[in-house]
Amino acid sequence: MKLAAVETPVGVVDLPRARRNVERAVAYCRRHRLAWRPHVKTHKSVEMARLQLDRGAQGLTVATPHEAEVMATVTDDLLLAHPPACASKVRRLCSLPRSVDLQVGLDAVEVLLPLAAAGAAAGRIFGILVEFDAGLGRTGVVAPDDAVRVAEAAARLPGARFDGLMFYPGHLRIPRPEQSEALTRLSRRIEDFVAALEGAGLPPRVVSGGSTPTLWDSHLLRGVTEVRCGTCIYNDRDIVGMGAAAPEDVAYTVLGTVISVAVPGQVVVDAGSKALSREVLGSGASGYGALFDRPAVTVKAINEEHGVLDLSQTAWRPAIGERLRIVPNHVCVSVNLHDHLWGFENGSSDGGGCAVRPVMLEARGRASPRAEQVAVGASAATSRGAATAHGPA
Amino acid sequence: MKLAAVETPVGVVDLPRARRNVERAVAYCRRHRLAWRPHVKTHKSVEMARLQLDRGAQGLTVATPHEAEVMATVTDDLLLAHPPACASKVRRLCSLPRSVDLQVGLDAVEVLLPLAAAGAAAGRIFGILVEFDAGLGRTGVVAPDDAVRVAEAAARLPGARFDGLMFYPGHLRIPRPEQSEALTRLSRRIEDFVAALEGAGLPPRVVSGGSTPTLWDSHLLRGVTEVRCGTCIYNDRDIVGMGAAAPEDVAYTVLGTVISVAVPGQVVVDAGSKALSREVLGSGASGYGALFDRPAVTVKAINEEHGVLDLSQTAWRPAIGERLRIVPNHVCVSVNLHDHLWGFENGSSDGGGCAVRPVMLEARGRASPRAEQVAVGASAATSRGAATAHGPA
Numbered sequence: 001m002k003l004a005a006v007e008t009p010v011g012v013v014d015l016p017r018a019r020r021n022v023e024r025a026v027a028y029c030r031r032h033r034l035a036w037r038p039h040v041k042t043h044k045s046v047e048m049a050r051l052q053l054d055r056g057a058q059g060l061t062v063a064t065p066h067e068a069e070v071m072a073t074v075t076d077d078l079l080l081a082h083p084p085a086c087a088s089k090v091r092r093l094c095s096l097p098r099s100v101d102l103q104v105g106l107d108a109v110e111v112l113l114p115l116a117a118a119g120a121a122a123g124r125i126f127g128i129l130v131e132f133d134a135g136l137g138r139t140g141v142v143a144p145d146d147a148v149r150v151a152e153a154a155a156r157l158p159g160a161r162f163d164g165l166m167f168y169p170g171h172l173r174i175p176r177p178e179q180s181e182a183l184t185r186l187s188r189r190i191e192d193f194v195a196a197l198e199g200a201g202l203p204p205r206v207v208s209g210g211s212t213p214t215l216w217d218s219h220l221l222r223g224v225t226e227v228r229c230g231t232c233i234y235n236d237r238d239i240v241g242m243g244a245a246a247p248e249d250v251a252y253t254v255l256g257t258v259i260s261v262a263v264p265g266q267v268v269v270d271a272g273s274k275a276l277s278r279e280v281l282g283s284g285a286s287g288y289g290a291l292f293d294r295p296a297v298t299v300k301a302i303n304e305e306h307g308v309l310d311l312s313q314t315a316w317r318p319a320i321g322e323r324l325r326i327v328p329n330h331v332c333v334s335v336n337l338h339d340h341l342w343g344f345e346n347g348s349s350d351g352g353g354c355a356v357r358p359v360m361l362e363a364r365g366r367a368s369p370r371a372e373q374v375a376v377g378a379s380a381a382t383s384r385g386a387a388t389a390h391g392p393a
Numbered sequence: 394m395k396l397a398a399v400e401t402p403v404g405v406v407d408l409p410r411a412r413r414n415v416e417r418a419v420a421y422c423r424r425h426r427l428a429w430r431p432h433v434k435t436h437k438s439v440e441m442a443r444l445q446l447d448r449g450a451q452g453l454t455v456a457t458p459h460e461a462e463v464m465a466t467v468t469d470d471l472l473l474a475h476p477p478a479c480a481s482k483v484r485r486l487c488s489l490p491r492s493v494d495l496q497v498g499l500d501a502v503e504v505l506l507p508l509a510a511a512g513a514a515a516g517r518i519f520g521i522l523v524e525f526d527a528g529l530g531r532t533g534v535v536a537p538d539d540a541v542r543v544a545e546a547a548a549r550l551p552g553a554r555f556d557g558l559m560f561y562p563g564h565l566r567i568p569r570p571e572q573s574e575a576l577t578r579l580s581r582r583i584e585d586f587v588a589a590l591e592g593a594g595l596p597p598r599v600v601s602g603g604s605t606p607t608l609w610d611s612h613l614l615r616g617v618t619e620v621r622c623g624t625c626i627y628n629d630r631d632i633v634g635m636g637a638a639a640p641e642d643v644a645y646t647v648l649g650t651v652i653s654v655a656v657p658g659q660v661v662v663d664a665g666s667k668a669l670s671r672e673v674l675g676s677g678a679s680g681y682g683a684l685f686d687r688p689a690v691t692v693k694a695i696n697e698e699h700g701v702l703d704l705s706q707t708a709w710r711p712a713i714g715e716r717l718r719i720v721p722n723h724v725c726v727s728v729n730l731h732d733h734l735w736g737f738e739n740g741s742s743d744g745g746g747c748a749v750r751p752v753m754l755e756a757r758g759r760a761s762p763r764a765e766q767v768a769v770g771a772s773a774a775t776s777r778g779a780a781t782a783h784g785p786a
Contacts, residue, residue: 007481088400110713139653260532320503
């Protein structure tokens with residue numbers, strides 16, 4: 001199978017670039033004695049998780065029970081960086097293989113209590129990272145005293161074990177040169193939380209932080225022991241725009257085909273919001289993506305199965321049927337839109353002559369424990385006359 | 394299974410409302426002698442397609458080969474409203490059951506020629522609707538002469554059959570009261586294209602238009618024979634904002650659970666951009682969705698697995714674990730993010746006590762003909778040591 005023959009739209013991975021990105025993250029973390037626990041939400045792939053672990057990641061970060069279930073097949077060291085506040089999620093976490101040591105990040109005793117109780121009943125202990133708000137204003141306790149309160153509960157409860165602190169510096173979606181003052185403020189904030197816990201006799205063993213925009217300055221954050229950055233395996237237009245990756249570090253693109261040249265000054269490709277997503281740039285710059293080899297050509301408008309390329313900055317005019325690679329603004333949500341990706345080894349082959357192989361997305365979707373009931377429901381519907389698809393599933 | 398027990402985030406369907414929405418669209422179309430060919434991109438569901446056909450839809454509109462393959466199991470009357478400019482797509486269309494009459498909307502002979510040639514070789518004839526640009530500036534010929542040129546080619550080529558015109562008034566994402574002037578202009582534009590084709594001896598048998606924002610004024614567009622509006626089965630915040638549906642016509646919501654109340658003035662739910670999407674309103678109003686029963690509470694910020702609810706306009710404070718229903722801005726891209734939906738009959742039961750059953754999304758994804766090779770690739774990866782997920786698939 002050649003790249004030129006795959007059906008569009010589809011996400012494609014430059015495998016040598018992905019490996020190089022992983023190796024660079026590992027090298028940085030080793031140099032600064034930081035553990036790397038990459039978030040799998042970006043790649044959703046067993047293959048890519050194995051690559052990260054083989055090269056030196058300590059464990060993996062997940063956001064959903066399904067991601068945890070899939071990644072439990074490749075490591076015993078998982079962090080769920082998302083509060084499981086739903087009974088079904090807690091049940092699934094309790095059903096993970098006994099060999100898996102699962103840490104959970106949360107910010108409230110209301111989440112901790114039922115989780116620890118279920119853990120105790122199931123004979124397992126969840127490591128607890130207390131999340132604090134690093135400035136994003138999303139999740140995480142705001143005051144150090146509140147962190148101490150949750151940590152004390154975790155230390156006390158059977159079924160739980162207090163491990164440390166977690167934060168997500170998602171507010172730092174700004175160009176790297178402008179981050180320095182914010183990083184200094186964040187450093188002080190981390191120290192405040194560490195000091196409060198030490199004062200309560202609960203020194204954090206783990207301080208888990210990191211995001212791809214701040215990855216290369218993680219060593220400037222005093223007290224941080226591990227980083228969770230996941231986007232750095234592929235990178236995207238946003239990450240490049242913030243200076244946290246170079247254009248040649250972009251390992252993921254969406255392959256589209258030109259389907260219309262009827263309206264002057266633009267062409268339309270078959271990669272729309274169901275392939276790229278309608279994510280915007282942190283910088284506020286316009287467009288829903290840009291061409292891989294012509295970054296001045298942006299996706300100026302988007303519908304579900306249409307992406308409109310703005311040709312006002314170029315004399316180049318692609319023809320109907322021409323295949324183009326688009327760098328999405330936010331790779332994680334684009335990957336999540338595809339059934340699978342295609343990977344290739346020879347990225348210099350723009351003509352499409354290079355061989356591709358599938359990159360599976362096993363951790364995509366939610367695959368609830370109700371899947372069986374859903375299947376029963378579907379066959380019941382069939383027996384009532386609703387035919388099933390004849391196409392390949 | 395009760396609504397209160399399903400894992401969040403997940404899309405849920407108020408089935409009586411969906412039926413009522415379908416019946417209302419059918420009644421409107423009957424009253425105005427318009428055919429209804431709803432676009433399945435909204436629901437991606439065999440069950441919902443059957444509902445539309447049973448109630449009186451003439452056929453279905455699809456955007457992808459996979460949608461066509463799935464919907465070919467429930468009707469023989471399909472329109473692919475998206476130019477198939479990729480060899481793999483053309484092959485799949487040629488492989489549809491012989492009983493299926495497939496129309497294809499396109500705007501260029503460069504798309505028509507290979508399609509018609511493949512059709513002729515496969516012993517089938519594709520009906521052709523020539524798309525013209527109604528004002529959106531996306532796809533569609535701009536000048537009536539260009540429409541004639543494509544129509545003449547379709548009429549001449551074996552493997553093709555000229556059927557008529559197609560347009561998409563996607564630029565009319567404005568409140569209904571403000572649409573009247575634009576509808577008059579559009580009416581004149583339709584007449585220009587019809588007149589040009591009649592002048593060339595190719596009177597269009599079909600003039601296919603319609604979108605949900607303009608649905609209820611479709612009869613004001615002279616010459617239109619069918620409407621393709623699909624969003625009207627579920628509706629969303631955008632459609633309600635434009636006045637094309639009432640709040641009580643919203644049949645789809647995303648169920649989320651409160652996971653954090655740590656930051657004052659807000660709560661965070663587990664429904665983020667991988668459940669709602671980051672779509673914006675046509676009106677430019679802020680927020681990525683609003684609560685079903687408290688529309689003043691909007692999703693003010695969004696990340697992949699987090700939605701931040703703005704509580705600044707209310708004294709109400711939901712607790713951790715509380716389950717909330719969110720109306721997304723754009724239902725079609727939200728549905729596309731879920732493995733399946735849950736449907737319920739008793740929508741008045743907000744307590745979650747009502748029974749649910751699965752609503753499958755068979756037409757979701759792209760299910761390329763390479764699926765078999767992908768499966769082979771996956772098992773090869775497994776044999777190399779990459780374990781497969783142990784969780785339910």
